[in-house]
Amino acid sequence: MGQRVSFTPTLQLALFLLLCLCESNCAPLIGTKDSVLMEIKSTALAPDISPRLYTLNFSAAESVISITATDCWASFAPYLANVVCCPQFDATLVIIIGQSSKYSGILALYRNHSKHCLSDVEKILVSQGANDNLQNICSFHPENLTKASCPVTDVDEFERIGDSSGLLAACGRIDPVNECCNQVCQIAILDAARKIALNGMSNTDGASISPDLSRRIDDCTNLVLRFLASRLDPSSANSVLRGLSNCNVNKVCPLVFPNMTDVVKECGSATSNQTSCCKSMESYVSQLQWQSFLTNLQALNCAASLGMRLPKANFSYDVYNLCHINLKDFSLQESGCLLPSSPSDATYDKTSGIGFICDLNDNIAAPWPSKSYVPASSCNKRKTIYDDDDEEEEEEEEDEKQRVKFEG
Numbered sequence: 001m002g003q004r005v006s007f008t009p010t011l012q013l014a015l016f017l018l019l020c021l022c023e024s025n026c027a028p029l030i031g032t033k034d035s036v037l038m039e040i041k042s043t044a045l046a047p048d049i050s051p052r053l054y055t056l057n058f059s060a061a062e063s064v065i066s067i068t069a070t071d072c073w074a075s076f077a078p079y080l081a082n083v084v085c086c087p088q089f090d091a092t093l094v095i096i097i098g099q100s101s102k103y104s105g106i107l108a109l110y111r112n113h114s115k116h117c118l119s120d121v122e123k124i125l126v127s128q129g130a131n132d133n134l135q136n137i138c139s140f141h142p143e144n145l146t147k148a149s150c151p152v153t154d155v156d157e158f159e160r161i162g163d164s165s166g167l168l169a170a171c172g173r174i175d176p177v178n179e180c181c182n183q184v185c186q187i188a189i190l191d192a193a194r195k196i197a198l199n200g201m202s203n204t205d206g207a208s209i210s211p212d213l214s215r216r217i218d219d220c221t222n223l224v225l226r227f228l229a230s231r232l233d234p235s236s237a238n239s240v241l242r243g244l245s246n247c248n249v250n251k252v253c254p255l256v257f258p259n260m261t262d263v264v265k266e267c268g269s270a271t272s273n274q275t276s277c278c279k280s281m282e283s284y285v286s287q288l289q290w291q292s293f294l295t296n297l298q299a300l301n302c303a304a305s306l307g308m309r310l311p312k313a314n315f316s317y318d319v320y321n322l323c324h325i326n327l328k329d330f331s332l333q334e335s336g337c338l339l340p341s342s343p344s345d346a347t348y349d350k351t352s353g354i355g356f357i358c359d360l361n362d363n364i365a366a367p368w369p370s371k372s373y374v375p376a377s378s379c380n381k382r383k384t385i386y387d388d389d390d391e392e393e394e395e396e397e398e399d400e401k402q403r404v405k406f407e408g
Helices: 009-022 059-071 077-104 111-127 155-161 164-171 176-182 184-197 211-231 234-249 261-267 274-288 296-309 319-323 389-395
Strands: 002-007 347-349 353-359
Touching: 059 077, 059 111, 059 234, 077 111, 077 211, 077 234, 155 184, 155 211, 164 184, 164 211, 176 184, 176 234, 184 211, 184 234, 211 234, 261 274, 274 319
Parallel strands: none
Antiparallel strands: 002 353, 347 353
8 A cells, every 4th residue: 555745846845955954965955957846848859969879769768768757856866766766767778779779680889889878868868857967876887788798789699599489478578576486587587698698608518607607697688688678668668677676676775874883882781771772773763764765675674684783782672662663764754755665656747746656554663683584575475564473472572573574
């Protein structure tokens, strides 16, 4: 269950002024241009792009480019980066090259053209309201658009070597939750990438995965995704690519944990003062709240990650329960917001501004990790939030731990 949250220009200004006050080294987040929501342009093409040194069909991906511009909106891009903006930015570039390969017959750009291409994509996105620093925000480099070490770039050769029909059967349409569990499409992509990476290599039968081969497989995976995007319409390709990225996004905690010296000092002893401990803990968590929006599964992993660090500092009790720390406390907030495990795209409306859906189940106590903790994953099918009574009974004498499960 979710609720759409919108940020009007006034609310955006208030939120980011607050962000500036809460960051010790706050660079200007909004200016005259960014403080007013710009109308998203109807065309995908921006002026002043590079002379055509390459053959790319931007028009074929116009609808996807528009989605990306909104997901990576100027003010919000750094805070939606890991869950929405960068996965969508990556998908857009895959789709642009994939769709263009239908005419060029090539699944990669030449190295000397890649810089111009990436610059042009950024100009197009910025003209529609996107952040102008996406390469840095998403750690994306021009080399990512080339073949890198993959030996195959020709579409015809790809179809000859790879199992293109099997790839399309496995990845033509995916269920975002089931795919994270059974990995049918991911296995097909890896299999195709391996076949292409081994092209031209001798003694490959039963060969072990060397670092060089592993790197070639990774590079060829990018070309497999582009080929897949060339065989699907842009909207379908975007859905598949975003579904695949969600499987990886939800596996990790993207937060950077600051030094815990003060928390250890105030909470690290059984005789610690509860008021001082919780005040220190709340101050520490507040530093996390200005880093990024999180999905509910990421918040579970972040809570567990921090919870596993604290016992190493001689914590012997559930400080989350003691200090009433909730899952939403780990996510960017003014009033609190976790995104669903499969976050939807942001939307733009002239009246309400930028909006996205928050998970209404985010006001849940952060679970203190048990010794048998397993990282939260999108593979958790159709789960609801509840207390696991059996586990709670087993650990009641130790910490009164609570187990939280989410609906994927």
